Amino acid sequence: MAMIGGGPGSFIGPVHRMAAELDGAVRLVAGAFSRDEARTQSAGRDYGLEPNRVYSDYRQLLERERREADGADFVAIVTPNDSHFPVARAALDSGFHVICDKPATATLSEAIGLAEIVRRSQPLYALTYTYTGYPLVREARDLCHRRELGQVRKIVVGYTQGWLSERIETSGQRQAVWRTDPAQAGIGGCIADIGVHAFNLLEYVTGLRVTEVCAELSTMVAGRALDDDCNVLLRLDNGARAVLHSTQIAAGERNRLQIWVHCERGSIAWAQENPNRLEVLVLNRPAMTLHAGETYLGPSARAATRLPGGHPEGYIEAFANIYRDFAADLTRRATDPTAQLSPTLCGIDAGLRGMRFVECAIASSSNGSAWTRLNE
Amino acid sequence: MAMIGGGPGSFIGPVHRMAAELDGAVRLVAGAFSRDEARTQSAGRDYGLEPNRVYSDYRQLLERERREADGADFVAIVTPNDSHFPVARAALDSGFHVICDKPATATLSEAIGLAEIVRRSQPLYALTYTYTGYPLVREARDLCHRRELGQVRKIVVGYTQGWLSERIETSGQRQAVWRTDPAQAGIGGCIADIGVHAFNLLEYVTGLRVTEVCAELSTMVAGRALDDDCNVLLRLDNGARAVLHSTQIAAGERNRLQIWVHCERGSIAWAQENPNRLEVLVLNRPAMTLHAGETYLGPSARAATRLPGGHPEGYIEAFANIYRDFAADLTRRATDPTAQLSPTLCGIDAGLRGMRFVECAIASSSNGSAWTRLNE
Amino acid sequence: MAMIGGGPGSFIGPVHRMAAELDGAVRLVAGAFSRDEARTQSAGRDYGLEPNRVYSDYRQLLERERREADGADFVAIVTPNDSHFPVARAALDSGFHVICDKPATATLSEAIGLAEIVRRSQPLYALTYTYTGYPLVREARDLCHRRELGQVRKIVVGYTQGWLSERIETSGQRQAVWRTDPAQAGIGGCIADIGVHAFNLLEYVTGLRVTEVCAELSTMVAGRALDDDCNVLLRLDNGARAVLHSTQIAAGERNRLQIWVHCERGSIAWAQENPNRLEVLVLNRPAMTLHAGETYLGPSARAATRLPGGHPEGYIEAFANIYRDFAADLTRRATDPTAQLSPTLCGIDAGLRGMRFVECAIASSSNGSAWTRLNE
């Protein structure tokens, strides 16, 4: 694996490295961590790489790693959003498989272009929608897909953070700087940074498709160019209704992503900050709590834990589950050129859905919260 | 106190009796529990009343109790929504003070009429918005009103029930029958039954006013005439944004009313099913949990508990707090004819706000979820 | 009902009044609240009694109320522990039924004497072990008694308070003064005040009997005459083992009474500070949570709630359940002189068990924590 982005000060770069290597099937061997030579080499040392596998130009990385006998076989893209598309395109053009931070691209038109490339060349292309790596998210998905609780009728999904409550981007906080800058983040702020996680979780867990949105995006902290608070009503393809709210200005909150799915005969609830439990409510029955690592879980959830029940796994392990599935896909692809992405992973379709959602929510919001069609 | 409504099979009638009498300052002395003579007398026996103080016609009750030396000094109205207005008007016309189940009336025009009567004759008129009786709701309110955490920016309030997941009104479940019948419930189903509780809680706690709503009301259980699921975006008079969702078809849920208020420097969270705690998050500080009955609480919260910390009080005690405040108001009014309703109580203004919200949400929903002005 | 004790400043007196009257079947009609005439009359006014039914001498109360046509039919004893025995004896001798705060008496020998009186004259005699009134404690008991989860193997019960962390008895805090004074509290401090609640809960829920104890009682706050911290190992009659710990010096804690019962095929857990839920764990099955007010509960638990699920009831309602059962017993006794105390209530046997436990724990502690037999 080669990493592009993730240089000094990056939050997500080291997470990708830890997650990728956790299960022993993947090793980071090369990287273009920064366009600045000193910074990329500094990061390379931190990642434990040989200097000659550390680049300041990702195109150079792609070219050389492609030719090396022991070159990287896939590329992980962890740059700010505005580079996702050009880097992914270049990597795919060079014949690499790609794993990329969400969102897939900075704009919908880029996403459509990328989808076209992926459809044509059929690489393995996955997005690290981290929360889909949690075992109990996968259990929730299996429960929904099996329709054991009947049809889904109502979903509430919220993603609540507080770290942008103050205008910290003006004092140089690196994560805040690029996320609040339209040039680097794209057209969406909170909606593209975390709203899209909530949207993806909703579609991932329920297996339903959002068909229309009615959104209001706001900028609550004065002086900010992009939205930092998003409230959305949604309609789904089976007639269900949903509410999605995401915010980054909920002072004191950490990273509270929660989803409730209400079906005809029961409900399920999951919360990222306490991820190893899934609540399952059934009409007129005692409430149930499913715990990660237990034998009564389905195969997807069981495959996504390393430890027995009561030994908490967390965000890094969820991330690692995505890499683990991706590594297994690479192995299958090595012998079967038609092998596709595991159904547990989010590929370009989810990426395209996410970008459509972001653009659709922004359009609705700009248009007086009018119900706006979210096309396929 | 005399009760109108609350006959055999009533849920809320006995709650009013327990709540009213809990603190020893009020006693139920008369009632018109049912229009059926046998039923009203049966209820009267259950309530421990003398048969000659039990009526089948509320007008008769009003007339006689007014003349009795030891007659009731106020009337509690616990009938289905459609009677709230005529009964309240008659009681007020007879010179009684009134405490009434929410909503104030079945329609907005009735509410406007009632407000006019109340403004003219200046009785004590209170609505039992039960959840405003919880000590930590009052603490939350004091926290918000003092603006210690800065301005409110975002509110999420949800009221989630599951008891109408199936069409139990067709099998005669008494509570379901009238709530799903437009003739008895009025124009709103879920929105008027519990959505209005969520709305009132939002305005009560924050002290802000909702100015516009964008709503989608749905009927998820086929065959039902009124809405059973409501999702609403809201704008507030200080520029804050809010989401309100209420549902009665969340199978397996009980009575999950929750509110999160996010301010500039911190957030507060309260949940009705675990009501004796209030979470207070402050930016970059340890999370705090305030517990009922503790000495560090403000005077409103301290006045609303009977027991030291760690001794749970619940729904009946919250209800009793409303009666306690109302009884204190009656005592003050006895010597001071200008004494007004305690600020802890919800009076006709809150009732009128609630009805405006219901009509406004229905109007918005009928009009493609267009943003609709909620007038004063 | 007549109350003895519970004068100005009492915590538990008003609780008894509220609990007794909550369900409408009992009314406080007389009281001897204090030996001081002014204080007893002041309390009488607060309780809403006629002055001629308010006494300063409990013997006078017993004599007069016995003779009155509408005199009290039972006596509630809420004095400090040292008076429990003489007052109960006098009341029983006067032909009253008795409901008494725990512990039954101040010493074991008094308890043996009282038990003899009760056995002889067969009154209805009940102790307000409050926590046995919670619906989910009764559900836990039914679960254990039915042995659905197999034999009990291990119990952990803890009762943790912090209000005596400082020596507040020296500054006149009324509750602390008598509880830390051997002359009023008896030979046990924490062990007799709350340790005995934990012990009773253990035997009540499991239906097992403790046969031996190994205890260490300590006084952690210097200058205090009685224990304020108790740690006890226990052996039960079926071979099970248990740990009981109670403390009043856990600074910052409120009233955390918790019990875990581990059986062959599952475990149950209940906590007083969140009393409307019961956790039931079954080997290799999803964890279950039972909620008060739900239809799937057994008849004991269902009979002990007034409200549907999700409407919290608390300490007063639990207390009221004891009074409700006692009132039902009184009604049955009125027509059937052989009617005995409901099995949901704790009578003189539980009182005697409690006193044996207190004395046994103190003896063990004084004897180097030697295992000490707890006789029948």
Place this chain on the structure above:
Amino acid sequence: MAMIGGGPGSFIGPVHRMAAELDGAVRLVAGAFSRDEARTQSAGRDYGLEPNRVYSDYRQLLERERREADGADFVAIVTPNDSHFPVARAALDSGFHVICDKPATATLSEAIGLAEIVRRSQPLYALTYTYTGYPLVREARDLCHRRELGQVRKIVVGYTQGWLSERIETSGQRQAVWRTDPAQAGIGGCIADIGVHAFNLLEYVTGLRVTEVCAELSTMVAGRALDDDCNVLLRLDNGARAVLHSTQIAAGERNRLQIWVHCERGSIAWAQENPNRLEVLVLNRPAMTLHAGETYLGPSARAATRLPGGHPEGYIEAFANIYRDFAADLTRRATDPTAQLSPTLCGIDAGLRGMRFVECAIASSSNGSAWTRLNE
């Protein structure tokens, strides 16, 4: 790093590998995973090692790795308890630093012998008392050591598992087989497997020393040779009292390790199954909850997280914190031969304390739960 033990079917071997490599400072390069050649090679492949670095005889590993230029610089011992001592002694004799699974040895006399070797040759020797790696355990420790809440008065520590509720060792469950076999596990069952974790956590967090124990160890599942349930009263060197209970027969429980430390002015509580939060109660103040990853935490806790607040880390990360500190110690030792083990780590002293506790508890239990001195 070379690993000894951890072959096919091992739970803890792969955990050590993941934990050691997580932060990029350590790499597994050799191993003697099993005495069986095929099995050790199979494990070696799973761990991604070159076959020539995989051994079936740990002595051979020690000899060769010592001579290799790029040989392992320390050994991780993950065998069943009975081998801990001989393997550690051999590794230390060969000049390796050692990191070893708890307990240090199978018997106290072995531990004394090992301590003598460690004192003499001054290697870096650490035990993986996993739970001491959690950031909030380290915060709790700092809070206690700073005495901000005053002196410790009372501790309750419980470790509750249910996986040995049935006699699964007879059906070949690998983890159960050796843990219930005195020949492999040593003289203690539950007390040595998890009781010692609870004991270590108590001493680690409080900085106090246990001076006396009064214990009852039981075997609740018939046919088992070692204890599976342990209840212990403890006295501490500052006069504090404690209760320690551990069990493996609590059917339905997972891995519930919890500690409550009650001090003069406040209390702290931590639970392993929800490890990213620490409750801090202060007398007459709102309860506080500290969350991992937040800036208000002390340096020890902050150094032990990789992610911002709200991104859960778990058991593997806690484990990795031990390796990370150990790796830092190795680095310091490389330039400073007097560099000692980090104070955050548990070394031979903690190992010796643990074995003394196990033997002392067994002795007390065999002697009628007599208070038994736990020597230095």
